[in-house]
Amino acid sequence: MASSSPDSKRLTKPFSLATLLVMVSCCTHFALAAREVPAAGNDKAMRERYEKWMAEHGRTYKNSAEKARRFEIFKSNAHFIDSYNAAAGPGAKSRPGLTTNNFADLTEAEFNNIYIRRRSLPRPPSVVETGFMYGNVCLSHIPASIDWREKGAVTPVKDQGSCGCCWAFSAVAAVEGIHQIKTQNLTSLSEQQLMDCSTGANNRGCNLGDMNEAFRHIVHSGGLTTEEAYGYEAKQSTCRSSGKQAAAKIRGFQYVPPLNETALLLAVAHQPVSIALDGNNTAFRFFDGTGIFGAADEQCTTELNHAVTAVGYGTDENGSKYWLMKNSWGSRWADMGYVKIARDVASNTGLCGLAMQASYPVA
Template sequence: MALATLILAVLVTISGAHGVLADDGDAAAAADVAMASRHEEWMAKHGKTYKDEEEKARRLEVFRANAKLIDSFNAAADKEGDGGHRLATNKFADLTDDEFRAARTGLLQRSPPLSSGAGGGGFLYENFSLDAVPQSLDWRAMGAVTGVKDQGSCGCCWAFSAVAAVEGLTKIRTGRLVSLSEQELVDCDVRGMDQGCEGGLMDTAFQYITRRGGLSAESSYPYRGIDGSCRSSSSASVSAASIRGFQDVPANNEAALMAAVSRQPVSVAVHGGGYVFRFYDRGVLGGAGCGTELDHAVTAVGYGTASDGTGYWLMKNSWGASWGEGGYVRIRRGVGREGACGIAKMASYPV
């Protein structure tokens, strides 16, 4: 009797285990179907197509990995009641890390630091009192920022950052807001460190604009998103804005950065290749997950304080208006010596 009871117990256990395995398999299959459906919806939203089913299957796996990472981050933030930022499966969700960095970043490192050129050395706002700085500022509200642009699959964030800073200074100095040409920098500023879609630096872009005597309007030298032949000497390329040079903001000094941003939009280097920046959707980005290894360039166009009291920098990006908060990101102020995402390490502005 005891043996029969034992056999029955074993059979029940085995049957139960099979039931658990079956349930697990059903759950996994349902999750796969849900993710495939989510990918289809994402493709429709972003107008994505693939050359064949093999490519689609490969992109689905990349999408799956990115979506799980995003969902995990948001779930943890929600559980902790984190008032910071949230991520989204945006238009970059089917790209690998390497593909994304190659197409959407493009900042090169400088060593040693460049000369400030015709603008003179030093820091123009060195003696500027922060007591006179407004508690919040948004250069968009003052008409000094053009609409959000999209660099596409060209690693020329450096050109967009520099151009936005020059556009802002031109508006402040002349009262005219003119959309300037990033493509001219991509095509023509290639004799030194800057190499078009292969990367560059804002300071060398400022040097090019200074040497040339100005930069064309976007309307006369439109953006194409690929490396091309320089047309700067043609009649179609007439300078629409000029600068005398540039200056660097003292490194690792957010007070100095605030002094500069309070007077004009400023080019800023950040760590943009990480997933928390890449998939940023809303809120104030900062803290864990955003490193300080500089690989991307944006433009500081203001600063302020969120409803929960968190101070932030307002940054214009060049990944289109569908990314982040209408093409902008708010990055936490006052986070360590180098700043959140490295924002205090390497900033500069035209003069």
């Protein structure tokens, strides 16, 4: 849900869903060549790599002891990344690469404590509760691919920082999308307003939340203000929405029929959709953005612990189908903050459970 070193750009968003609590395949020779080459087996080469990484990510530490500890963590992660990439070999097909990104000095436990919060799997939502407005749309009537960024319905990638509030970023990105589609006005909306003011039983600030509860709050409170008017702080504070003008409103939300990637396709063809999935995967954490995640042997579960926003779908040059997801880990992660995740490859749950608890706002 966030990085220990906030992205210099800004902050992205997270998610969740109502009765639920939640909270790329082009590895060509060129792509492989661009990946990290295993460091020479000596400590000097690794230290030089570490110092270069620190400079690139603007990382500093409180003392030499902490720097030394972080170096050991970095070294362990770098060895894993190098081994993973080397295992692919120059002729590997459809295997994503990994990179020492801004999470490379965190242990798995530290990363999970910040970004991934485990929860028991809730039951799939009942579509009867909200309806599904795209249920009668024919597949032949939707485009073969869509990228809502190209249509002006997606704000720049944000960074949730050291706060497990992906639920808020996911919900806000979906609202930003439908607001632009309806009004032709792309507006960056406030995640902090949801953090501070959407505080029902399932929404706990930096300790995860429910996108659908966030949608309900937006409906009942009269809308969301802009990010400029109510800036992100990466922590929960007192609600300060009084007197702030709503920049976007919604009438409600609907669930995508669960365990159905075809239904999800129909929804994403019409607007960005909030997605719950399993983000607790080392390969996902260090994904370098090339190719399609899950097109090769990347493994994940259906334990829903992270939220992203589906902003498109398509098929790559190798014929591999994918979902285009906007994450909230900053623009240094994966492909400038976006990831392509394999589509129609994992029975009815979707890879990493992405088709289990999806929802979208109705404007």
